[in-house]
Amino acid sequence: MEHAAAPLSPEQLEQLLLGCLPSLRRYAHALAGERTAADDLVQETLARAWERAASWSGSGDVRPWLFSIMHNLRIDQARKPSLATVPLDDEAMAIPDHLRQPDSLALRDLDNALRKLPSDYREVLLLIALEDMSYAQAAEVLGCPIGSVMSRLSRARAQLRTLLDAKPEPGLKLVQT
Amino acid sequence: MKTPPFPEEDLNAYLDGELPPPRCDEVAAWLDNDPEAAAAMQAYVSQNRGIKQLFGAVAHEPLPERLVRAARAPGATGTAAVPGAPAVSQASAAPAALSAQESPAIPQAGKSLPRWSPYRLAAGILIAIGAGAAGWVAHGQWGTPGTLPGQAVAQGAQQSGGMRQASAMAAFVHQAAVAHAVYTPDVRRPVEIPADQEEQLVKWLSKRLNAKVKPPRLGALGYELIGGRLLPGASGPVAQFMYHDASERRLTLYVSADNKDNKDTAFRFAQEGDVSVFYWIDGRFGYALSANIGKAELAQLATAVYGQLEQRDGK
Numbered sequence: 001m002e003h004a005a006a007p008l009s010p011e012q013l014e015q016l017l018l019g020c021l022p023s024l025r026r027y028a029h030a031l032a033g034e035r036t037a038a039d040d041l042v043q044e045t046l047a048r049a050w051e052r053a054a055s056w057s058g059s060g061d062v063r064p065w066l067f068s069i070m071h072n073l074r075i076d077q078a079r080k081p082s083l084a085t086v087p088l089d090d091e092a093m094a095i096p097d098h099l100r101q102p103d104s105l106a107l108r109d110l111d112n113a114l115r116k117l118p119s120d121y122r123e124v125l126l127l128i129a130l131e132d133m134s135y136a137q138a139a140e141v142l143g144c145p146i147g148s149v150m151s152r153l154s155r156a157r158a159q160l161r162t163l164l165d166a167k168p169e170p171g172l173k174l175v176q177t
Numbered sequence: 178m179k180t181p182p183f184p185e186e187d188l189n190a191y192l193d194g195e196l197p198p199p200r201c202d203e204v205a206a207w208l209d210n211d212p213e214a215a216a217a218m219q220a221y222v223s224q225n226r227g228i229k230q231l232f233g234a235v236a237h238e239p240l241p242e243r244l245v246r247a248a249r250a251p252g253a254t255g256t257a258a259v260p261g262a263p264a265v266s267q268a269s270a271a272p273a274a275l276s277a278q279e280s281p282a283i284p285q286a287g288k289s290l291p292r293w294s295p296y297r298l299a300a301g302i303l304i305a306i307g308a309g310a311a312g313w314v315a316h317g318q319w320g321t322p323g324t325l326p327g328q329a330v331a332q333g334a335q336q337s338g339g340m341r342q343a344s345a346m347a348a349f350v351h352q353a354a355v356a357h358a359v360y361t362p363d364v365r366r367p368v369e370i371p372a373d374q375e376e377q378l379v380k381w382l383s384k385r386l387n388a389k390v391k392p393p394r395l396g397a398l399g400y401e402l403i404g405g406r407l408l409p410g411a412s413g414p415v416a417q418f419m420y421h422d423a424s425e426r427r428l429t430l431y432v433s434a435d436n437k438d439n440k441d442t443a444f445r446f447a448q449e450g451d452v453s454v455f456y457w458i459d460g461r462f463g464y465a466l467s468a469n470i471g472k473a474e475l476a477q478l479a480t481a482v483y484g485q486l487e488q489r490d491g492k
Contacts, residue, residue: 010250017248022236022450025244030232039241046247110227128193129228132451132469135195153193154185161220 013053016062017046023131024066030126031074033115045070064133064140071123071141113163121156124149182207188214192221192424194474222425226364233362236451345438346445346463348411350456353431353465354449356408356417361427361469368404368419378405382416388434388461392418393485398478400428410435430482431465444479446472455479459486 008016025042032038048069056065114122120142127138128149135153139146183204190196191204208215360367370378375392382390385407392402400420408415413435420428442458453475456465464486466479 014249018245019450021240021244021248022238025238025240026232026236029235030228039244042244043247046244050251107227107231110224111231114228114231125224126228126232129225130232135190135193150186150189154189157189157221157224158185158217160224161217164220164224 008053008056010053013062017049017066020063020066021046023063024070027067027126027131028070030130031123041070041073044073048073061137064137067127067131067133067141068143071143109164113160116163117156117159121152121159124152125156125160128153188218189221192218192225194424222423226425229362230364237358345411346442346456346458349431349433349463350447350454350465351449352408352410352415353429353456353467354447354452354454356431357429357452357454357467358450360406360417360419361429367427369406371404372402374404375402382407385414386416386432386434390416390432390434392430393482395420395428395478395481395485398481399423400478403427426468426470428466428468428470428478431467433463434461436461436463444476444483446476448472457483 021042024045025038028038028041028045029035032041045066049066052069114125117125123142124138127133127141128135133141135146135149138149142149183200187196187200187204191201196204208218370381372378379391382405392405395401399422401422403419403421405416405418408417408431410433413433415431415433418430418432420430422428436458438458440458441460444455444457447454447456451469452467453470453472454465454467455475455478456463457479458464464482466475466482468475468478
């Protein structure tokens with residue numbers, strides 16, 4: 001039951017963005033692995049969303065639009081290594097602060113394995129498994145055909161499975177991919 | 178693994194609910210016969226669950242002030258509802274802010290809002306605070322999205338009896354959605370009493386709610402009972418039953434037995450962040466079915482639940 005979209009008022013867009021904020025933040029944290037960097041990314045994404053607000057027709061789901069802005073921002077950031085980044089120290093990388101539970105060994109293994117995935121595999125997997133997006137929505141976020149989403153996703157899952165099944169080598173230092 | 182007659186992508190699509198129904202039967206049949214393919218599926222289901230457990234909590238945290246500010250229109254003077262702020266300040270801020278922000282772009286009363294209703298706010302943002310709960314007051318019937326704050330408050334002023342029930346319902350739905358969001362992520366103890374002790378569960382809940390409360394059977398739609406628990410509702414105990422499907426998607430049925438208004442309602446739909454809720458009143462019972470799935474799919478399940486409950490009561 002689609003309706004022709006009325007032009008969005010700033011108030012309406014504000015409500016939409018606030019509504020998406022927890023999910024956007026969750027995705028950013030899962031990608032960036034570090035709180036400050038994640039929140040910085042979210043803040044920049046929101047700023048850019050407002051810059052682009054006038055050009056958004058208002059039809060369709062706001063979430064893929066917003067997530068695609070974040071996705072493009074990350075691409076831009078990756079191209080500019082001179083941008084100030086949060087220093088990566090082992091403490092920050094090893095155990096994210098949300099994992100302070102006693103029975104989190106399996107989760108820690110999952111976390112480590114996820115970091116080893118190529119970033120485009122990780123992104124697709126998170127959009128589908130964490131953010132519950134549809135394939136079509138993920139395709140919109142990533143700016144790629146649905147077929148690419150499907151193939152990256154199935155490879156991501158297969159590779160993750162392999163990583164989790166493999167026994168960790170003692171003394172192997174974890175590196176961010 | 179025997180080479181399956183379909184690509185890996187189809188297995189994934191089946192898991193993610195992206196495969197058209199006729200193909201689903203083929204894949205399901207294959208999974209029954211190929212233990213390695215079934216093991217792969219199981220591994221992927223477990224990955225999904227692990228990923229949610231690993232990262233899911235962030236979405237329930239209070240939002241940092243700088244992000245809330247960034248979500249507002251540049252130059253805004255802080256009039257939108259602030260997530261995580263105390264309910265009291267929301268109640269006083271909201272009505273004044275709305276009149277100051279009237280915009281010609283707001284659709285007129287009677288015209289439906291587009292599919293992306295602004296009221297997809299995360300659980301906990303808009304607490305039902307009686308008549309001031311702008312946006313929660315009028316969810317509208319199934320298929321009709323809610324009205325805008327200014328209109329809801331105006332409507333509310335004209336219907337005080339309906340308002341009381343409406344705000345009680347808003348609180349009920351909100352609690353159901355929060356209970357869903359709080360308990361479904363738990364891998365280890367999602368329920369208090371598991372399904373293999375269903376008889377005890379039913380006895381206990383029925384005694385506490387002072388009414389016969391039995392979980393409906395949703396096997397035909399692919400959902401199995403995990404178990405249940407007792408929770409505090411607004412004015413008495415409520416029962417929560419939790420179900421899961423083959424891909425570990427979870428559904429909860431929230432049941433209260435102390436509805437006094439004696440006004441049955443038709444199905445209504447609400448959305449709180451990621452949680453979709455279908456709810457209705459039937460005599461003294463209030464029901465809310467919550468899930469992190471789309472409205473259409475949840476509607477089917479709600480119809481099935483309702484049908485089962487009707488049948489049982491011999492209506």
